[in-house]
Amino acid sequence: MNRGNLKRGNRPISKSHTNHRGPTSYDVAQHAGVSQSAVSRCFRPGCSISTATRSRVLAAARELGYQPNAVASGLITRRTGLVAVLISNLTNLYYPEVLAELTTRLAARDIRVLLFTLQAESDIDATLAQVWRYRVDGAIVAARLSQVQLRDFRQKRVPVVLYNRFGEGEYVASVCCDSAAGEHILVDGLVAAGHRSFGIISGPDDSYVSAQRVTGAQRRLADHGLTSLLVSGQFDYDSGKSGLRALWARSGGKLDALICANDLMAIGAIDCARNELLLQLPEALSIVGFDGVAPAAWDSYRVTTIRQPVGRMTEAAVSMIIERIADADLPPEVRTFAGMLMSGGSARLA
Numbered sequence: 001m002n003r004g005n006l007k008r009g010n011r012p013i014s015k016s017h018t019n020h021r022g023p024t025s026y027d028v029a030q031h032a033g034v035s036q037s038a039v040s041r042c043f044r045p046g047c048s049i050s051t052a053t054r055s056r057v058l059a060a061a062r063e064l065g066y067q068p069n070a071v072a073s074g075l076i077t078r079r080t081g082l083v084a085v086l087i088s089n090l091t092n093l094y095y096p097e098v099l100a101e102l103t104t105r106l107a108a109r110d111i112r113v114l115l116f117t118l119q120a121e122s123d124i125d126a127t128l129a130q131v132w133r134y135r136v137d138g139a140i141v142a143a144r145l146s147q148v149q150l151r152d153f154r155q156k157r158v159p160v161v162l163y164n165r166f167g168e169g170e171y172v173a174s175v176c177c178d179s180a181a182g183e184h185i186l187v188d189g190l191v192a193a194g195h196r197s198f199g200i201i202s203g204p205d206d207s208y209v210s211a212q213r214v215t216g217a218q219r220r221l222a223d224h225g226l227t228s229l230l231v232s233g234q235f236d237y238d239s240g241k242s243g244l245r246a247l248w249a250r251s252g253g254k255l256d257a258l259i260c261a262n263d264l265m266a267i268g269a270i271d272c273a274r275n276e277l278l279l280q281l282p283e284a285l286s287i288v289g290f291d292g293v294a295p296a297a298w299d300s301y302r303v304t305t306i307r308q309p310v311g312r313m314t315e316a317a318v319s320m321i322i323e324r325i326a327d328a329d330l331p332p333e334v335r336t337f338a339g340m341l342m343s344g345g346s347a348r349l350a
Contacts, residue, residue, distance in 0.1 A: 025040060189341075228259070
């Protein structure tokens with residue numbers, strides 16, 4: 001017998017992998033007594049293989065300590081199993097929840113996330129320059145993309161799905177919560193409860209999501225014959241506090257309803273109202289947010305807000321990107337989701 005081999009039944013087991021390399025799919029195929037293509041099918045998601053053959057291959061792989069090489073597989077399939085996820089402003093508590101959901105759902109489909117974070121949506125050019133250094137199969141983007149940038153994705157044959165925004169000037173696959181409809185619900189409830197002096201704290205000036213929410217609130221107030229004071233925030237706790245201070249001063253202390261473009265600013269405003277302005281909520285001032293992040297439901301805040309259906313939205317985004325990775329010529333599709341009113345103790349709504 002060749003001293004370089006061991007016996008398993010009637011089949012020799014190659015020990016070539018014990019030298020300077022790990023075991024290969026060829027070694028596993030020999031060990032299991034199957035073809036090399038059967039080994040490849042066993043480790044490729046979605047491929048057809050019998051239960052008995054799969055069991056033999058997996059047992060052989062365990063015995064030999066074999067792990068499929070993702071890079072080598074990518075050279076064969078021309079796919080890397082990587083999806084770029086671009087998210088702006090992770091200080092917004094909503095986006096860590098979105099990222100966790102996207103990562104979990106993509107991992108369940110044997111796809112890994114390559115994360116790119118932006119301090120501001122206007123940083124997108126520099127971030128895309130980094131993305132193009134990698135061979136990603138697709139991208140889910142929670143940031144503003146210009147027409148030129150969207151065309152770059154098409155020219156590079158990299159499918160993209162926009163998250164919580166629509167294409168501006170370009171029809172592109174998108175998943176979005178209906179921000180305007182959510183703001184309509186909040187404004188209608190506040191007006192019906194008797195509020196007449198409104199303030200709004202927006203998000204960053206370059207934020208698509210903030211623009212949609214502020215515009216939705218302003219238009220609905222105009223429908224009721226009302227106007228509002230406006231200050232800019234940064235989607236963070238501190239700008240919620242400073243925003244309310246500024247609006248309270250500008251209104252001469254007559255503000256009776258505050259609309260915040262996200263929950264974290266609403267939480268900051270609630271602390272400012274209680275601890276600095278010494279106001280009783282919601283008797284003296286109503287404060288509403290948007291997103292439905294977990295801290296908004298804490299007993300100390302109980303923010304009245306619109307909860308985005310994160311689970312359904314992320315599942316839609318993942319399904320859409322996988323469909324477009326499989327078929328890059330699929331036409332654009334837009335899926336819009338309604339938010340749900342979460343009534344808390346921070347506002348009086350009719």
